[in-house]
Amino acid sequence: MNVFWVQQEDGCKIPDTFQDELAVVLVEPEGFSVLSACSHRGITNILRTVQAVFPESPCKLLLGGFHIHNAEKQKYQVIADYLQEYLPRQIGVCHCTGVDKYAFFYKDFGDSTFYNYTGKLIQTDLSE
Numbered sequence: 001m002n003v004f005w006v007q008q009e010d011g012c013k014i015p016d017t018f019q020d021e022l023a024v025v026l027v028e029p030e031g032f033s034v035l036s037a038c039s040h041r042g043i044t045n046i047l048r049t050v051q052a053v054f055p056e057s058p059c060k061l062l063l064g065g066f067h068i069h070n071a072e073k074q075k076y077q078v079i080a081d082y083l084q085e086y087l088p089r090q091i092g093v094c095h096c097t098g099v100d101k102y103a104f105f106y107k108d109f110g111d112s113t114f115y116n117y118t119g120k121l122i123q124t125d126l127s128e
Contacts, residue, residue: 025053025054031057034061039065067096
């Protein structure tokens with residue numbers, strides 16, 4: 001097992017399992033939006049967790065870093081297959097997804113996919 005991330009616990013280094021990784025969910029009457037950072041635990045795991053809490057709501061927006069920039073295409077395909085089944089209306093990928101993997105997402109999901117960047121404005125209606 002390759003261990004790149006560690007945390008200090010009682011003076012010893014241990015693998016970081018990212019149990020404290022967070023995502024923000026914006027819930028609206030017409031669906032939810034997921035905002036994630038660098039999804040070390042897996043963007044599909046994050047989306048599954050949200051869907052378990054809001055099973056009747058569709059995903060309007062999935063936005064985050066999918067942390068697959070150096071991964072094999074097979075890792076991309078696992079995520080793409082899941083998203084094909086539970087298709088968010090929009091998929092916004094960030095830096096750690098990788099520009100190469102963004103191209104795969106765009107090829108497979110078309111205009112519903114965009115590359116997110118600092119300063120990009122995304123409008124959502126949280127009026128009620």
